[in-house]
Structure formats: C-alpha cells, structure tokens
Amino acid sequence: MTEKATTDMPHNKMTVRDVSVYYGAKQALFDVDLDIREKSVTALIGPSGCGKSTFLRCLNRMNDTIDICRVEGQILLEDEDIYAPDIDVVQLRADVGMVFQKPNPFPKSIFENVAYGPRIHGLADSKQALTEIVETSLKRAGLWEEVKDRLDEPGNGLSGGQQQRLCIARAIAVSPEVILMDEPCSALDPIATAIVEELIDELRQQYTIVIVTHSMQQAARVSQETAFFHLGYLVEHGATEDIFTNPTDSRTESYITGRIG
Numbered sequence: 001m002t003e004k005a006t007t008d009m010p011h012n013k014m015t016v017r018d019v020s021v022y023y024g025a026k027q028a029l030f031d032v033d034l035d036i037r038e039k040s041v042t043a044l045i046g047p048s049g050c051g052k053s054t055f056l057r058c059l060n061r062m063n064d065t066i067d068i069c070r071v072e073g074q075i076l077l078e079d080e081d082i083y084a085p086d087i088d089v090v091q092l093r094a095d096v097g098m099v100f101q102k103p104n105p106f107p108k109s110i111f112e113n114v115a116y117g118p119r120i121h122g123l124a125d126s127k128q129a130l131t132e133i134v135e136t137s138l139k140r141a142g143l144w145e146e147v148k149d150r151l152d153e154p155g156n157g158l159s160g161g162q163q164q165r166l167c168i169a170r171a172i173a174v175s176p177e178v179i180l181m182d183e184p185c186s187a188l189d190p191i192a193t194a195i196v197e198e199l200i201d202e203l204r205q206q207y208t209i210v211i212v213t214h215s216m217q218q219a220a221r222v223s224q225e226t227a228f229f230h231l232g233y234l235v236e237h238g239a240t241e242d243i244f245t246n247p248t249d250s251r252t253e254s255y256i257t258g259r260i261g
C-alpha cells in the first residue's frame, strides 16, 4: 500500500496493523494497515466485494457476530487493543458506534430509540438527565426541530432520511468516539442524502467518522481521507483530494476514472 505523506502530524484515533480477515477458508482482507485520523471523515471506497464492509465491521468487532469469520492482526482505539480478551464488547460498540445501510430504528417511540442506549449503559441518573441526553443527541443529529413535538410517536413512522438521522442520534446518545457508517445514504433520496452528508460534515467536529460508500462523488464531498480497497487489499490511502486528483497506484486511477468496478 502507498501511504501518502501529510505535512502536519494529525492524531490517530484508531490504528490498524496487519489485519487479515477470513470467512471460513476464504480470505477476504489481506494484511491491512491503516491510520484513522481523529475528528476527520475517512471514506472507504472500492469495487463491490473488495472488503470495505468487512473492514468496517472489524473496527467495532461486529464480525464477531458472524460465526465463520476470523480476524487476525491488531486494531487499537487510542492505545487500547480492541481484540484483547478483557475488552467489554458492548462498551466497545458504544465507543465505536455504527449506522447501517438501511435505517433500522427499534419498534419504539422516537424518545425511546435514543434513550435506550444511555439507559442500559447507565449514563443518566435521573429522568431529567435522560431527557437532556435525548434532546442533545437529536439536536446533534439535526432532527430535533422536526420531532420535538412528537417524541412519543413511533420511530419507524418517520421518513427514511429522518429514520437514518434517528439512528445517528441513537449512536450519538451513548457518547461514541468513532461512528462507523456503512453506506448510510444508499436507501435515501437525493434531498435526504444531502441532509445526511451535511450532518456528517458537522459531526466530524466532535467525532471520528469512517464511512463506506459506493459513490465516489459522496466520498469526495464528505471525506478528508480516502482509502481505496481492491480484491481484499488496501491499495492506497491518503488525503481525499490527492486520491481523486493524483492517485499513486494505477488500480486507484482505474477505479476513480470508471475503468474498474
């Protein structure tokens, strides 16, 4: 892989070293090294099946839920090894939250969707504290004004774009450091997509974001860093502008110019 030089030395929120992933006997990722910059959006791009989602799921151990999946190598959150035997995986998934392709609110009210996580993690010691967390999270997810008068209504009664922002609020409510997004706009119309993209740009002030996207335009619009995967290898990683205007590897160039994928 080619790691492009950056002038300043930003802090890395997550550090990935030598990560390989297998589904049974089939290897899906090969020796991936990646530094994920703090308070920045890193886009994972590449042709279908190249391993983007597999890689994303390594970052909060969602692959643990797939029986045949085995992860080798090291992944640090700050300086903590997230695959260490004593790691509390439930806490890890709060610290490294996830938003999925299809909005998946719980079949509960808007309020309960956001309150559920803080309640099970014991983050609020009173009803008022919980209400404050819900309000702040919905505000940060850019949804408060649209739902403040109907918090008791079902979350799945919202539009697709609102549901996705509700899922973002749900992730925010448990005070994550990193938010993983797996094609978060692929089920949304262009207007809802634009709203979520704007939101992602605001969220990076506070959170580190890693997003899988099929859309190179989206990667160019929302990310500061881009990692290009091909056939299970991380081919190239660097500043988004460099990857799109001056890629080092011919495979990256072929992909961004539409010749592969």
Ligand SMILES: Nc1ncnc2c1ncn2[C@@H]1O[C@H](COP(=O)(O)OP(=O)(O)OP(=O)(O)O)[C@@H](O)[C@H]1O
Pocket (backbone or CB within 6 Å): 023, 028, 046, 047, 048, 049, 050, 051, 052, 053, 054, 055, 066
């Ligand atoms: N649960 C699974 N069991 C077996 N193989 C899997 C599983 N999930 C993914 N794979 C395989 O791992 C490889 C990488 O898949 P992955 O979904 O990570 O790629 P991707 O780049 O995210 O693809 P897409 O863009 O199509 O979503 C593929 O060959 C895929 O078939």
